Amino acid sequence: MQLQELLAHPSVWRGRSRAAVETLSTGFAALDAGLPGGGWPRHGLVEVLTPQPGIGELYLLLPVLASLSRAAPGRWCTWVSPPHEPYAPALESHGVALDRMLVVRTHSAAAAAKTSQRRRGDGVHMDIWAHEQALRSGACGMVLAWLPRVSPRAIRRLQLAAEQGRALGVLFRSQQFAHLASPAMLRVALEPVKEPGRHGARVTLLKSRGGSRAPIDLTWTAAAA
Amino acid sequence: MHPRSYRLKFPEPAPSGPVPSQPDDGLPGSSATPSVLRVRPASPPPKGPPEGPTGQAALKLEPRELWVAAHLPQLALLALRRADDTRPLVVVDSDDHNQRVVDADAQAQAAGVRPGMTLAAALATAPCEPRARDVLRERELMQRLAALAATFTPQVSIEPPDGLLLEIKPSIMLFGGLRELCRRLRDACRADAVLTQIGAAPHFTLAPTALAALLAARAGARCFITDPAVLPARLKPLPLVVLRWPTEQVARLAAMGVRTLGELMRLPRAGFARRFGPGLLADLDRLLGKRADPRARLTPRERYRGARDLDHEIEDHERILQVLEPLLAELEQFLRVRQRGITALQCRFHHYRAAPTHCTLRLAAPEASAERFMRLLRERLATLVLPEPVRRCELRAGALRPMSLASRALWSPGEHGHASTGEMPSLIEHLRARLGAQALYGIRRVAEHRPERAWSVAEPAIDDTPVNPPVPGAMPRPAWLLAAPQPLPASRGRPRHHGRLELLRGPERIESGWWDCNDVQRDYYVAKDDTGALLWIYRECRGERRWFLHGIFA
Numbered sequence: 001m002q003l004q005e006l007l008a009h010p011s012v013w014r015g016r017s018r019a020a021v022e023t024l025s026t027g028f029a030a031l032d033a034g035l036p037g038g039g040w041p042r043h044g045l046v047e048v049l050t051p052q053p054g055i056g057e058l059y060l061l062l063p064v065l066a067s068l069s070r071a072a073p074g075r076w077c078t079w080v081s082p083p084h085e086p087y088a089p090a091l092e093s094h095g096v097a098l099d100r101m102l103v104v105r106t107h108s109a110a111a112a113a114k115t116s117q118r119r120r121g122d123g124v125h126m127d128i129w130a131h132e133q134a135l136r137s138g139a140c141g142m143v144l145a146w147l148p149r150v151s152p153r154a155i156r157r158l159q160l161a162a163e164q165g166r167a168l169g170v171l172f173r174s175q176q177f178a179h180l181a182s183p184a185m186l187r188v189a190l191e192p193v194k195e196p197g198r199h200g201a202r203v204t205l206l207k208s209r210g211g212s213r214a215p216i217d218l219t220w221t222a223a224a225a
Numbered sequence: 226m227h228p229r230s231y232r233l234k235f236p237e238p239a240p241s242g243p244v245p246s247q248p249d250d251g252l253p254g255s256s257a258t259p260s261v262l263r264v265r266p267a268s269p270p271p272k273g274p275p276e277g278p279t280g281q282a283a284l285k286l287e288p289r290e291l292w293v294a295a296h297l298p299q300l301a302l303l304a305l306r307r308a309d310d311t312r313p314l315v316v317v318d319s320d321d322h323n324q325r326v327v328d329a330d331a332q333a334q335a336a337g338v339r340p341g342m343t344l345a346a347a348l349a350t351a352p353c354e355p356r357a358r359d360v361l362r363e364r365e366l367m368q369r370l371a372a373l374a375a376t377f378t379p380q381v382s383i384e385p386p387d388g389l390l391l392e393i394k395p396s397i398m399l400f401g402g403l404r405e406l407c408r409r410l411r412d413a414c415r416a417d418a419v420l421t422q423i424g425a426a427p428h429f430t431l432a433p434t435a436l437a438a439l440l441a442a443r444a445g446a447r448c449f450i451t452d453p454a455v456l457p458a459r460l461k462p463l464p465l466v467v468l469r470w471p472t473e474q475v476a477r478l479a480a481m482g483v484r485t486l487g488e489l490m491r492l493p494r495a496g497f498a499r500r501f502g503p504g505l506l507a508d509l510d511r512l513l514g515k516r517a518d519p520r521a522r523l524t525p526r527e528r529y530r531g532a533r534d535l536d537h538e539i540e541d542h543e544r545i546l547q548v549l550e551p552l553l554a555e556l557e558q559f560l561r562v563r564q565r566g567i568t569a570l571q572c573r574f575h576h577y578r579a580a581p582t583h584c585t586l587r588l589a590a591p592e593a594s595a596e597r598f599m600r601l602l603r604e605r606l607a608t609l610v611l612p613e614p615v616r617r618c619e620l621r622a623g624a625l626r627p628m629s630l631a632s633r634a635l636w637s638p639g640e641h642g643h644a645s646t647g648e649m650p651s652l653i654e655h656l657r658a659r660l661g662a663q664a665l666y667g668i669r670r671v672a673e674h675r676p677e678r679a680w681s682v683a684e685p686a687i688d689d690t691p692v693n694p695p696v697p698g699a700m701p702r703p704a705w706l707l708a709a710p711q712p713l714p715a716s717r718g719r720p721r722h723h724g725r726l727e728l729l730r731g732p733e734r735i736e737s738g739w740w741d742c743n744d745v746q747r748d749y750y751v752a753k754d755d756t757g758a759l760l761w762i763y764r765e766c767r768g769e770r771r772w773f774l775h776g777i778f779a
Contacts, residue, residue: 054758054777058704076649083705087776088670088680090702102685103666104656130656137652192757199759220778 021209024168027063031203034212035186040064044185045159045169049178049206053083053146055192056201057172059220061144066095068141068168075141075167078102078134081127083146102140104130128154135161135169142168156183178206185209193217288433288453289514291394291403293410295370295427296442300387302328303423304362313353317344327358360386369420370427371523373413377406382520388442389427390435390520403451407431432456435520436512440486443467453514460512461487468508474501486512529559529567529622538577538614542606545574545615549602550595552620557595560625566591569623570598576613584609586658589650591628597651604659653685674737675745676706676775700733701751703761703776710773713762720762720772724755736766751778 023039025032032038048057069077077100079086088098106126131145162169178189187207193200200219205211301316313333315326324344336351344355367383374381380392393406400406414427430448432438437456441448444467450459463486465475483489498506510516531552539545560566568591574582586601656665667685713720720726731750738745746766753759761776
């Protein structure tokens with residue numbers, strides 16, 4: 001086998017070159033241009049870091065959620081322990097197919113299992129377990145998870161599960177973890193834009209296989225106002 | 226059994242008198258010599274037309290079917306009687322608005338209570354205790370009897386409410402002759418603990434047609450007929466009541482002077498059909514074997530039950546799974562040969578002192594694979610709390626359901642656009658096995674103005690239903706909805722949340738729900754806080770006009 005052939009393999013990535021990964025359009029032209037391969041990876045783990053929840057992390061993903069849920073071989077989208085209720089009318093108005101959505105809440109299960117002398121923080125273990133199962137199953141095209149505490153080892157497992165199940169895993173975390181190393185394929189920091197009259201966010205790629213270094217400004221056209 | 230009964234008998238004049246009777250009930254014991262029995266020769270089976278006129282005549286006389294009927298007299302009463310009953314007992318049908326007495330026990334009958342009286346009349350006659358009829362218990366007793374009978378022949382049917390019919394002709398050889406078979410059947414029913422305990426003594430009859438056997442059993446008549454030729458003569462004395470025809474028809478016949486089956490059979494066919502309808506005439510034809518009378522077979526429900534006793538107590542989950550593994554393999558084999566799957570599987574773990582621990586596995590789709598059960602049980606057992614070590618494991622499968630076998634995909638899930646919704650049920654079961662059924666849900670939109678009611682939790686749609694087209698929303702709606710509106714502090718009439726809120730859009734008035742006591746009158750605004758997050762807030766239009774946070778445009 002020629003060296004060139006080997007280097008063209010998708011799992012081989014060399015610094016400063018863009019990896020040849022299968023991608024999905026993000027729905028934002030500026031972001032597509034900045035991301036390696038021109039969009040979100042079709043399978044792999046993406047970390048989205050925000051200073052606080054609710055600054056537009058869902059608007060960042062709604063276009064890809066809509067296109068995945070309407071794709072011809074219907075694959076599911078699973079939400080693991082979302083902080084609030086995903087609001088059906090809003091999702092529907094953004095073109096998301098609601099009958100491909102599955103919400104998993106592990107808090108109730110952890111509360112029920114309290115009698116069995118379980119360790120504290122078992123809810124988080126359950127979340128990670130559910131996230132991994134959903135990614136690995138192959139039934140889901142996308143799995144969103146809100147995990148407050150998650151170790152690099154667990155992220156590594158999730159990344160492998162996403163590759164095995166050929167699913168896009170999204171992990172929402174607080175910005176305070178930005179300085180820690182992470183085995184995720186792509187790490188994205190999101191900051192709200194505070195200028196009056198503009199509604200959007202600034203996306204910085206903390207880790208990517210050959211993506212843009214400069215921050216990318218996005219405007220929520222689909223949002224309010 | 227005497228070997229003579231297997232031999233082909235020469236035709237002889239059909240006896241007109243009663244067959245040799247036995248002291249107790251309709252079925253004679255094995256000691257008596259059958260006088261009219263004609264059964265197929267044991268060996269060799271006749272190939273082609275038998276030689277000689279005698280053989281032909283014998284085969285012509287041979288009945289095509291032989292039916293045994295079992296009738297449980299006073300079943301309604303037996304089903305309700307308790308050991309400590311002292312007062313006279315009457316049974317009343319709870320569905321009957323006239324409250325007529327269905328049955329009365331011997332004590333009540335002696336006091337003058339008769340079935341068919343109204344309850345008020347019965348109570349005036351004697352101080353008896355009325356009880357509502359228990360149809361379920363009656364059916365249970367009949368099914369018990371049917372299960373006993375099913376060991377003798379596959380063709381068993383229950384004739385509701387108190388009759389049982391068995392076609393025994395094909396089983397005669399196997400059980401060593403007709404009389405031996407009948408004796409064994411009677412003994413099996415007498416030996417049953419439940420039936421003897423309540424004092425149920427079924428009355429058995431044998432006849433070449435199902436209806437004839439049944440009518441004779443209802444009448445309590447002694448009947449052991451194998452020859453169709455003598456059937457009409459033997460049925461003649463039976464009263465019309467045993468037919469259980471509608472009362473007005475029986476009353477009309479009684480007015481015509483027809484009180485027995487013999488008198489009924491004498492009526493001209495055409496006139497009878499004109500007056501009473503062809504349905505009753507068909508009944509008579511079935512009774513005499515002139516018309517086919519197929520009966521539906523009773524098929525017992527099939528369930529898998531398996532248990533394993535342990536030679537020492539265990540409490541480790543992995544060890545328990547090891548014990549269950551052969552049982553699950555057995556279950557898989559059981560299901561595979563029937564091409565069926567199950568949707569519910571119960572495990573029971575028996576302990577030394579504590580009550581058995583139950584653990585039920587529910588599946589979204591019928592499943593038969595031991596490996597799948599094993600995987601789901603592993604998740605379930607991990608969260609199961611055992612009060613004591615386990616001494617015995619028991620596996621009980623739910624009802625069998627038809628299952629279509631699916632082919633395996635060539636591509637791995639998600640590859641080459643391969644449709645992979647097939648994995649979804651298994652993922653849902655897998656998660657539910659560990660997290661509980663409530664932990665997983667789908668969402669759907671509801672046509673409703675009140676924001677908190679515009680969506681609802683739904684069962685995840687596993688089937689591959691076509692996706693509805695999106696409905697463009699006129700007004701912006703947040704992607705997150707708070708489970709409950711959160712009150713916001715306000716200063717000088719302006720709400721605050723992480724600093725002062727800037728109102729960007731609104732108000733959108735939502736006023737709805739006065740009809741179901743969840744009246745909502747709110748003005749909704751889109752607001753932006755100091756951190757740049759977009760919020761969906763509202764102000765009450767009444768009362769204190771407080772501000773609330775209801776959603777986040779995330």
